[in-house]
Amino acid sequence: MILANKSAIVTGSTSGIGLGIARALAAEGANIMLNGFGDAAAIEKIRQEIAGIGPGKAAYHPADMSKPAEIADLVAKTAATFGSVDVLVNNAGIQHVAPIESFPIERWDAIVAINLSSSFHTIRAALPLMKKAGWGRIINVASTHGLVASAEKAAYVAAKHGVIGLTKVAAIECANTGVTCNAICPGWVLTPLVQKQIEARAAEKGTSVEQEEKALLGEKQPQLKFTTPEQLAALAVFLCSAAASNMQGSQLVSDGGWTAL
Numbered sequence: 713m714i715l716a717n718k719s720a721i722v723t724g725s726t727s728g729i730g731l732g733i734a735r736a737l738a739a740e741g742a743n744i745m746l747n748g749f750g751d752a753a754a755i756e757k758i759r760q761e762i763a764g765i766g767p768g769k770a771a772y773h774p775a776d777m778s779k780p781a782e783i784a785d786l787v788a789k790t791a792a793t794f795g796s797v798d799v800l801v802n803n804a805g806i807q808h809v810a811p812i813e814s815f816p817i818e819r820w821d822a823i824v825a826i827n828l829s830s831s832f833h834t835i836r837a838a839l840p841l842m843k844k845a846g847w848g849r850i851i852n853v854a855s856t857h858g859l860v861a862s863a864e865k866a867a868y869v870a871a872k873h874g875v876i877g878l879t880k881v882a883a884i885e886c887a888n889t890g891v892t893c894n895a896i897c898p899g900w901v902l903t904p905l906v907q908k909q910i911e912a913r914a915a916e917k918g919t920s921v922e923q924e925e926k927a928l929l930g931e932k933q934p935q936l937k938f939t940t941p942e943q944l945a946a947l948a949v950f951l952c953s954a955a956a957s958n959m960q961g962s963q964l965v966s967d968g969g970w971t972a973l
């Protein structure tokens with residue numbers, strides 16, 4: 713186990729990719745601070761499941777990742793609960809699909825806050841602890857949309873390109889501190905975030921969800937398979953390993969060929 717006696721924050725880990733990463737880091741022995749929205753009983757069930765995976769403990773912090781004061785408290789409470797913050801996975805994210813002219817200003821602000829600014833706030837708070845410890849891993853879940861664009865996703869694409877930029881700056885500032893900062897860039901993953909987009913497309917076109925799943929993959933992902941949370945979690949574990957200790961500011965892409973086109 714490569715993360716025994718270490719502690720990890722995974723933002724947005726009550727669902728999808730974040731939950732997959734939390735499970736994998738727990739299996740490597742880490743204490744896990746879960747975060748994200750959801751029904752209290754369902755979150756407690758997830759906490760218990762994560763606590764049962766490895767020798768580490770699991771706790772939950774309800775920080776709204778659009779609120780800087782709550783984010784600072786998430787990092788402080790993790791350090792107080794587990795004694796350290798060794799791994800920080802910035803994963804919480806939302807989506808809204810609309811042309812720029814009719815993109816709701818409130819959705820733009822929320823996406824930039826949750827998908828981009830939250831990572832600045834977590835890194836700002838966690839970095840002094842990691843530098844003091846002489847070891848840390850910052851993993852930003854960006855997207856293919858951090859590298860290329862799609863129509864009607866102005867806020868998401870802008871925020872994810874920003875995450876890649878933030879990753880590079882943190883990487884340079886962390887050089888020779890024992891702390892690394894890298895990004896993971898998934899293509900389509902079949903989580904609630906994407907399921908909502910597929911259902912909206914099917915409703916709009918009068919087609920089935922299955923037809924729209926195939927269409928979505930066909931438009932972007934030559935391999936025609938969704939990337940899975942487990943595949944992305946394995947990349948996160950790799951970034952925590954000694955083999956990745958000289959990786960700084962990189963973008964690990966798992967997108968079935970999307971950005972190779």
Ligand code: NAD
Pocket residue numbers: 723724725726727728729730747748749750775776777778803804805806826827853854855856897898899900901902903904905906
């Ligand atoms: P998801 O909807 O399954 O999970 C999102 C998580 O973020 C949930 O736990 C949710 O509660 C949490 N969250 C949302 N708003 C929050 C807030 N204000 N404060 C705290 N938590 C909040 O989505 P997912 O697909 O697992 O997405 C996870 C990350 O992966 C996101 O950053 C997303 O942009 C990125 N991503 C997803 C895909 C994909 O195809 N699903 C592709 C590339 C990148």
